[in-house]
Amino acid sequence: MTKSAYVALVTCFNEDETLNYEATRAQVRRQVEAGNNILCAGTNGDFSALTFDEKVKLTEEVVDEVAGKVKVIVNAGMPATFETLKLAKEFDRIGVDGIAVITPFFIACTQDGLIRHYHTVADGVSTPIYLYDIPARTQNHIEPETAAKLADHPNIAGIKDSGGAKETLEAYMAVGKAKEGFEVYSGPDHLVHWALQNGAAGCISGLGNVMPNVLARIVSCYNAGAEAGAAAAQEAYTGMRVDLYKLGFPPAMVKRALWVMDHSVGASRQPALLPDPEQDKEIEAILKKFELI
Template sequence: MTARETFVALVTCFDDAEEIDFRATRAQVRRQVEAGNHIMCAGTNGDFTALTFEEKVRLTEEVVAEAGGKARVIVNAGMPATYETVKLAREFDRIGVDGIAVITPFFIECTQDGLIRHFSTVADAVKTPVYLYDIPARTQNHIEPETARVLARHGNIAGIKDSGGQQATLEAYLEVSKAEGDFDVYSGPDSLVLWAFQNGAKGCISGLGNVMPKVLAEIAEGYNAGDLAKAEAAQAKFTAFRTDLYKLGYPPALVKRSLYLMDPSVGASRQPALPPSPEQDEKIAALLKTHGLV
């Protein structure tokens, strides 16, 4: 059985002036490595849309250096224009990451043929394996399973991160993986980590793992060791907190704020992200206490 692996979509830490706090971000990398998780940086939970080109490059350099080969690092290069996505991907290729994720273009409505051209162009431009990244609720563009099947045949497209939240879509991508081979599926929804492992996913890329890194790692540890009871218990704990927390609003913001209430060094997100309210903080703090996180 192929071992399943857990990645955390790492938060990017900011100081009070909204500058990236690289020292605090490195501390979060160490925390994940110690728990046994790999890293995805500059993703949705990493506020990638609020980062400049130069900041993404330096952030990746810092994260790779801190991981020090103890954990794999995937970085998101996706931007609305193929041109800038390629420029970023080449920088990440130079730095030496383990994978380059490419979120579907946002703002620009794409055809499936357009998506095939976009991803293929990026994959042609670098040596590092490329991972498709589907999150239609945020980009308004969706990688259809048949499009994933076409792209799976590209020699440098290694898999897909599915953050659509629909089990049926995840199942369809898993069917593509089984049929095509050498095309790994990573589950995004935190409630489906164990289910995805049991149904052929190579791993997961989790936002909630920022708050509960050890619990996330335990899902994979239990599954890989054949200890289903351990895996199920960890998944139940993970899902219970997710269910309660995500009732309060936009998940990435809630994850960041939960972590902030545990460790203020992570800072808030850059504007125009909605600033947290005292009322919301009280609710999150109560959940953290209920779930034994503080």
């Protein structure tokens, strides 16, 4: 099957912390030009800092800008099933290609609770649902056995794994091989090429905001059978990841690196990372090393 690259798109803000839709549209155009699909309102998109209405408006703007050129998945996940379903129904109305649902956060869930949560959302919309596992942020983890049960639902189409452990990703990919129509997308930036080689349908990457063409090259080279080219692009991608992420929380570093490249993206809403001139100099040096500025 042809593999796909999605970028977990940043959300752009004005100086007064209102959403900057025009700057966000510019970032969408940049990804479309590179050939990447879009994940909207995910971890890198500051979804937890956005209101219900802002998520709906943001999705409308992104879908309008994409204009069918690439696919759009949007994250609807919230702590309560009630609000998650309300959001999912809005995204269903707008017309996206998929709805990602990050595991509930703050509320501790049993595996049975997760199954009820996902079944309720998947039953309530016609758009395909993608599970979204990032236990380091939500403290709730979709066990591979639970993913296998959820894969039997006719409207659950796959999973985004952002746990970072190869063993878990391998277990999810085993589910994908056993359950026809259940796609596995790798989240960790350093595992893109490896995941493609081992059965993933593609990747959903935050670092692609900074290196859209390199991410696209990993996937396009793999699809073309040019393994050496994919490996070389992955090496550059991993190198950037190592250098940038050692400076702090990865989504914050991605947003800040993008800000150094283009101030129009703005900072994130407080209490997110504040500007640090010394850190910005380090980020600038990394961007120059990888010939991004």
